[in-house]
Amino acid sequence: MARPQMGDERRDQILEAFEKCVIRKGLAKTTLTDVADESSLPRSLVRYFVGNRADMVDLLIDRMIERGDDGVAKLRPKSRPMTTHDLVDFLFDNTFANDVSNSVIGELWYMAERDNKISKRLAAMYGRVIQMMIAQMETDGIGASDRQRRDAANMILSLAYGQASFLDLGLPDMTTKTGREFARVIVSNLSTPSKKKTPNKETL
Structure with a gap:
């Protein structure tokens, strides 16, 4: 199981990647795959740390x-x-x-x-x-x-x-x-x- 600190770091990494994708492509067109590619992480790991796309929007706010x-x-x-x-x-x-x-x-x-x-x-x-x-x-x-x-x-x-x-x-x-x-x-x-x-x- 990931340590809380490591989880926070991963979450910040993913959300930073999400922000970049939103600025570049727009929120409506940004997918989990886009965020995974931007963060250089597997899509499964992105889902593990931030959940689905709706969860990611909540975390972004x-x-x-x-x-x-x-x-x-x-x-x-x-x-x-x-x-x-x-x-x-x-x-x-x-x-x-x-x-x-x-x-x-x-x-x-x-x-x-x-x-x-x-x-x-x-x-x-x-x-x-x-x-x-x-x-x-x-x-x-x-x-x-x-x-x-x-x-x-x-x-x-x-x-x-x-x-x-x-x-x-x-x-x-x-x-x-x-x-x-x-x-x-x-x-x-x-x-x-x-x-x-x-x-x-x-x-x-």
Whole structure:
């Protein structure tokens, strides 16, 4: 029986090969045989470590989530608490600046239109990002309500994803810096929670 560490290494090797195949051929046309050839492993071994094609898609989404979590962990400043602006910068400079991830996400979006399971998994993945931003805004005292924070997080995520998509199309004057600056404006313009006034003793 393979040791867990060896299993993880094989799984990473196979998923990396899967990503390359998806970028080159598209998700719909990538087969287990393609992945086996790309990873230089027997097809039977690919199935042993990652299961069937649907299982491999699930693992690929897990891999993207782990990649994002690792990035956030590395993002955390050592000399000060993390801020909402740090998360905004991370979205534009890391999450949506990774060409491999963007290409894979594009393929997953295409498949999500036809596969309800993939659609739900993508929604959950982006939901994690939105919840992270909402929690950070609340920690920073930004936004007068959960609804306002959620709306802001939705708009920032839409801006980051949309800009990355347009960059892939080669549209001129579409720069990450501009999108990030507008996202920061959204955060800066949020109202802050109103503070309850302490009653004056004379009015009691």
